[in-house]
Amino acid sequence: MSMRFVDEYREPGGIAKLSAEIERLAKGRQVKLMEVCGGHTHAIYKHGLQDLLPENVELVHGPGCPVCVIPMGRIDDAIAIAHMPGVIFATYGDMMRVPSSTGSLIDAKADGADVRFIYSPLDALTLARKNPDREVVFFAVGFETTAPSTAATLLRARDEGLKNFSVFCNHVTIIPAIKAILDSPGMSLDGFVGPGHVATIIGVRPFDFIPREYGLPIAITGFEPSDILQSVVMLLRQLTDGPVRVENQYARVVRDDGNRRALEILAETMQLRPFFEWRGLGFISQSALAIRPEFAQFDAEARFAVPNVRVTDPKACQCGEVLKGAIKPWQCKVFGNACTPETPIGSCMVSPEGACAAYYNYGRYSLMRRGVASVQAAGVP
Numbered sequence: 001m002s003m004r005f006v007d008e009y010r011e012p013g014g015i016a017k018l019s020a021e022i023e024r025l026a027k028g029r030q031v032k033l034m035e036v037c038g039g040h041t042h043a044i045y046k047h048g049l050q051d052l053l054p055e056n057v058e059l060v061h062g063p064g065c066p067v068c069v070i071p072m073g074r075i076d077d078a079i080a081i082a083h084m085p086g087v088i089f090a091t092y093g094d095m096m097r098v099p100s101s102t103g104s105l106i107d108a109k110a111d112g113a114d115v116r117f118i119y120s121p122l123d124a125l126t127l128a129r130k131n132p133d134r135e136v137v138f139f140a141v142g143f144e145t146t147a148p149s150t151a152a153t154l155l156r157a158r159d160e161g162l163k164n165f166s167v168f169c170n171h172v173t174i175i176p177a178i179k180a181i182l183d184s185p186g187m188s189l190d191g192f193v194g195p196g197h198v199a200t201i202i203g204v205r206p207f208d209f210i211p212r213e214y215g216l217p218i219a220i221t222g223f224e225p226s227d228i229l230q231s232v233v234m235l236l237r238q239l240t241d242g243p244v245r246v247e248n249q250y251a252r253v254v255r256d257d258g259n260r261r262a263l264e265i266l267a268e269t270m271q272l273r274p275f276f277e278w279r280g281l282g283f284i285s286q287s288a289l290a291i292r293p294e295f296a297q298f299d300a301e302a303r304f305a306v307p308n309v310r311v312t313d314p315k316a317c318q319c320g321e322v323l324k325g326a327i328k329p330w331q332c333k334v335f336g337n338a339c340t341p342e343t344p345i346g347s348c349m350v351s352p353e354g355a356c357a358a359y360y361n362y363g364r365y366s367l368m369r370r371g372v373a374s375v376q377a378a379g380v381p
């Protein structure tokens with residue numbers, strides 16, 4: 001049956017059937033599935049889906065929150081650019097609160113830097129048109145999902161001949177990060193709830209290596225409760241009956257080949273960096289995008305003396321382990337006490353897609369009910 005309205009993806013009877021089917025298929029086995037995308041982590045805790053799974057089916061969170069994986073040094077670099085004379089630094093709201101070694105972009109704004117909060121890269125272009133005597137720099141962050149909008153903005157800036165607009169490019173690509181996780185020592189997973197938003201752009205085929213090289217199932221997944229539970233059913237059926245493969249649960253949006261036009265403009269404006277540092281995962285080769293030399297006049301790293309800061313995370317911060325799925329957010333020693341959405345120590349507590357923020361905002365209520373001591377100690381304000 002095709003569904004048209006969001007309520008239909010949340011209909012209690014259908015959800016209960018999927019939950020019962022998961023319990024039946026998982027009987028007698030311990031299953032650990034990773035949801036790669038921060039949007040899924042958010043949906044799982046917002047809708048209480050963890051409580052609908054049997055205890056032997058565990059969902060662990062992956063590296064798919066773009067705000068969370070940017071290392072502290074790149075935020076230091078962003079703050080250094082924002083403080084340069086004549087610069088208007090344009091950024092999405094959640095990036096303003098991510099801590100660096102010297103504070104956040106909000107602190108930089110308080111210190112006099114002209115940091116503006118925008119909703120779209122096109123807002124940064126508008127700022128550039130309105131302020132021809134200033135240098136407008138857009139802080140580009142995100143996976144393949146958002147990179148095409150940066151690419152379209154670069155093309156428009158070129159077509160308009162803008163001379164005072166550039167991009168500090170921090171776009172990352174999901175496939176090398178998944179490979180890095182699969183190759184991590186001691187990592188043991190039974191399958192993936194695949195990233196529906198990224199797959200909308202890159203398609204289904206780039207995920208073929210997961211069953212082919214690692215023998216694990218993956219289901220590209222939508223973001224409603226029934227989508228996520230249906231994907232868990234698909235993964236359990238693959239594990240039970242085989243063969244393991246890439247399944248497309250989100251076929252109402254994701255095509256096998258992705259979005260060709262988006263991929264074309266990405267290829268026209270950006271190229272792979274030889275390597276890029278990820279918070280918690282270290283340097284991963286060919287895992288991020290840089291602006292092509294043909295667009296160097298719009299590349300902030302070519303136009304400004306970016307300091308290229310490298311810093312290690314604060315000792316108390318365990319975001320790296322959270323991003324690899326090695327620990328749950330509430331297992332971090334500072335979760336809910338020193339580190340909250342109001343006073344974030346790590347990036348995973350900043351973005352709504354961050355696993356720590358999702359747990360803090362929604363998941364801790366069910367953890368408290370289950371009697372998890374560290375969460376009970378942190379309390380619920």
Ligand code: SF4
Nearest residue numbers: 319332339346349356
């Ligand atoms: S609780 Fe804070 S410091 Fe700990 S992992 Fe989460 S975001 Fe990082």
